[in-house]
Amino acid sequence: xxxxxxxxxxxxxxNFLYGAEQAYSDDDSFxxxxxxxxxxxxxxxxxxxxxxxxxxxxTELVPENxxxxxNLKRFIESKxxxxxxxxTA
Amino acid sequence: MQLQSFxxxxxxxxxxxxxxxxxxxxxxxxxxxxxxNRLAHGLIARGVQRGDRVAIYMDNCIExxxxxxxxxxADAVFLIINASTKEEKLAYILNNCRAQALIAPAKQWNRMxxxxxxxxxxxxxxxxxxxxxxxESISDVALEVESRNDVDSLVISYDRxxxxxxxxxxxxxxxxxxxxxxxxxxxxxxTGEPKGVMLTHRNMTAAAASVIEYLQISEDDVxxxxxxxxxxxxxxxxxxxxxxxxxxxxxxxxxxxHAVLKRMVEHQATCFPMVPTIAAILLQTDVSPYxxxxxxxxxxxxxxxPVDHVRQFRELLPWVDLVSMYGQTECKRVxxxxxxxxxxxxxxxxxxxxxxxxxxxxxxxxxxxxxQIGELVVRGANVMQGYWELPEATERSLRPGPVPGExxxxxxxxxxxxxxxxxxxxSRRDDIIKSRGEKVSPREVENALCEHPAIAxxxxxxxxxxxxxxxxxxxxxxxGDKRPAEKEILxxxxxxxxxxxxxxxxxxxxELPKTGNGKVDKxxxxxxxxxxxxxx
Numbered sequence: 001x002x003x004x005x006x007x008x009x010x011x012x013x014x015n016f017l018y019g020a021e022q023a024y025s026d027d028d029s030f031x032x033x034x035x036x037x038x039x040x041x042x043x044x045x046x047x048x049x050x051x052x053x054x055x056x057x058x059t060e061l062v063p064e065n066x067x068x069x070x071n072l073k074r075f076i077e078s079k080x081x082x083x084x085x086x087x088t089a
Numbered sequence: 090m091q092l093q094s095f096x097x098x099x100x101x102x103x104x105x106x107x108x109x110x111x112x113x114x115x116x117x118x119x120x121x122x123x124x125x126n127r128l129a130h131g132l133i134a135r136g137v138q139r140g141d142r143v144a145i146y147m148d149n150c151i152e153x154x155x156x157x158x159x160x161x162x163a164d165a166v167f168l169i170i171n172a173s174t175k176e177e178k179l180a181y182i183l184n185n186c187r188a189q190a191l192i193a194p195a196k197q198w199n200r201m202x203x204x205x206x207x208x209x210x211x212x213x214x215x216x217x218x219x220x221x222x223x224x225e226s227i228s229d230v231a232l233e234v235e236s237r238n239d240v241d242s243l244v245i246s247y248d249r250x251x252x253x254x255x256x257x258x259x260x261x262x263x264x265x266x267x268x269x270x271x272x273x274x275x276x277x278x279x280t281g282e283p284k285g286v287m288l289t290h291r292n293m294t295a296a297a298a299s300v301i302e303y304l305q306i307s308e309d310d311v312x313x314x315x316x317x318x319x320x321x322x323x324x325x326x327x328x329x330x331x332x333x334x335x336x337x338x339x340x341x342x343x344x345x346x347h348a349v350l351k352r353m354v355e356h357q358a359t360c361f362p363m364v365p366t367i368a369a370i371l372l373q374t375d376v377s378p379y380x381x382x383x384x385x386x387x388x389x390x391x392x393x394x395p396v397d398h399v400r401q402f403r404e405l406l407p408w409v410d411l412v413s414m415y416g417q418t419e420c421k422r423v424x425x426x427x428x429x430x431x432x433x434x435x436x437x438x439x440x441x442x443x444x445x446x447x448x449x450x451x452x453x454x455x456x457x458x459x460x461q462i463g464e465l466v467v468r469g470a471n472v473m474q475g476y477w478e479l480p481e482a483t484e485r486s487l488r489p490g491p492v493p494g495e496x497x498x499x500x501x502x503x504x505x506x507x508x509x510x511x512x513x514x515x516s517r518r519d520d521i522i523k524s525r526g527e528k529v530s531p532r533e534v535e536n537a538l539c540e541h542p543a544i545a546x547x548x549x550x551x552x553x554x555x556x557x558x559x560x561x562x563x564x565x566x567x568x569g570d571k572r573p574a575e576k577e578i579l580x581x582x583x584x585x586x587x588x589x590x591x592x593x594x595x596x597x598x599x600e601l602p603k604t605g606n607g608k609v610d611k612x613x614x615x616x617x618x619x620x621x622x623x624x625x
Binding site for chain 2: 014017018019020031032034036037040041058059060061062063066067
């Protein structure tokens with residue numbers, strides 16, 4: 001599911017880098033590298049909820065889930081999986 | 090007394106106590122003192138002399154704290170530059186104060202390829218996190234060879250500089266006195282160029298002592314701070330904590346409120362300093378899963394907390410003292426409202442803090458009666474020495490006081506006082522915008538906008554905003570037929586301005602309203618945008 005990374009990168013580029021190219025790795029922290037700032041996190045959360053159809057608990061709003069491309073990808077995948085299980089159960 | 094004595098004294102009496110925590114790393118007072126001494130010797134060996142300016146371009150991390158004390162111990166002057174500052178402004182600040190040394194993360198330094206060509210005064214760049222600089226891998230012999238070669242090169246690794254001085258655990262001999270400058274704090278001015286606020290050791294120790302007295306910070310306190318160390322309010326959390334042998338937990342930001350709340354519980358935080366934007370986010374966050382019973386005090390500064398938020402806060406955390414405060418970088422702090430008064434006068438910022446006097450004057454400099462509006466004037470040992478190499482701006486702010494030779498601070502902020510002596514902020518006299526608790530110079534943003542080839546004129550105003558205090562609204566006219574997208578304009582701004590200065594919205598219009606003498610009518614624009622908010 002590498003296309004999650006690609007589309008996340010596209011979203012970040014359009015919304016936080018205003019369309020500019022900036023090189024960063026999948027494991028780079030958005031915060032430490034000035035890619036997404038504190039108000040940007042709220043937009044990011046809304047994007048995850050609308051584009052990936054997942055609902056995020058308050059307690060899940062932590063850097064381990066949201067502060068890099070890898071963390072986001074892992075988080076989205078685990079959320080989608082648990083949603084599928086809930087539906088089929 | 091000098092500022093670094095805060096650390097030296099605490100390291101002597103409480104060597105094993107935790108001084109600073111950041112992420113999963115922490116330093117005891119002894120370890121912090123040791124690291125600062127080693128780095129100080131390293132800086133001196135690299136040519137840093139008494140009075141030299143040393144810039145620290147890093148975010149909230151342990152190295153920033155070590156560095157600021159190391160600079161002081163080297164008899165030099167530290168300035169902390171926000172890590173989100175762009176290259177252009179960084180170069181401006183480094184050249185403005187002719188910084189002799191810079192301490193920065195290797196990654197950022199490497200990204201700014203041409204910076205060293207543009208900053209001729211810079212003699213040493215200490216980089217943190219340079220690959221292959223692991224302390225363990227350097228033998229003594231290699232160190233000796235390297236230390237000879239290093240003298241000639243501009244860049245040296247932070248870890249290596251500390252390792253080279255590993256046997257120098259005592260502070261270097263000091264010649265600076267408390268009338269010497271300890272720090273420069275750059276702040277936005279109405280001219281658009283940042284101004285360096287000059288603070289002596291005496292200014293800063295006096296300010297710290299007053300604030301400690303009224304907040305009653307003690308060694309039992311654990312302060313959790315998300316405020317940038319480049320910001321006076323953030324910096325003093327560390328200075329005061331260290332003087333009082335408390336523990337300071339540093340976080341990089343409040344971007345993840347739940348992560349911060351978790352840390353509060355984990356470290357049993359007792360004090361939490363905030364700005365109104367943080368308050369607005371907290372009020373929208375479910376804090377019920379967190380045991381915040383250790384929290385005894387929350388302070389607010391940077392901008393006024395809306396009265397409604399004060400009330401909500403009191404309901405949310407009724408056992409916590411909420412302290413409303415007002416200050417300026419130019420004097421650190423002016424006044425505070427005793428927590429017992431917060432429900433009685435939630436819109437007041439209280440009375441002058443200990444050892445400081447605050448009064449209100451009219452345009453001719455005479456004190457006004459209670460209820461009348463005038464400019465707030467501050468007297469005290471905390472008042473700055475002026476703006477770095479800006480005699481005119483300094484003269485406007487610092488004017489003769491009651492004691493011969495004394496200078497008092499004219500804040501540029503309009504206040505009124507009630508008949509019981511409580512102070513109320515009314516507005517700023519210039520058009521500085523306060524967004525997220527940070528000062529934004531409209532001129533600085535306008536200058537950046539006008540550098541865009543398609544933009545003819547630009548005006549920037551503050552628009553009331555629940556979350557930000559004020560949102561930054563740009564209104565521009567175009568010079569040709571090319572109509573850039575809003576995103577393109579914002580991208581252009583993002584390469585020049587720090588995050589908090591980037592406009593939240595850009596409107597392109599045909600013509601700006603002008604006053605009779607041809608100047609842009611900002612007042613009219615502000616009214617228009619305020620009206621829009623009220624109706625929308």
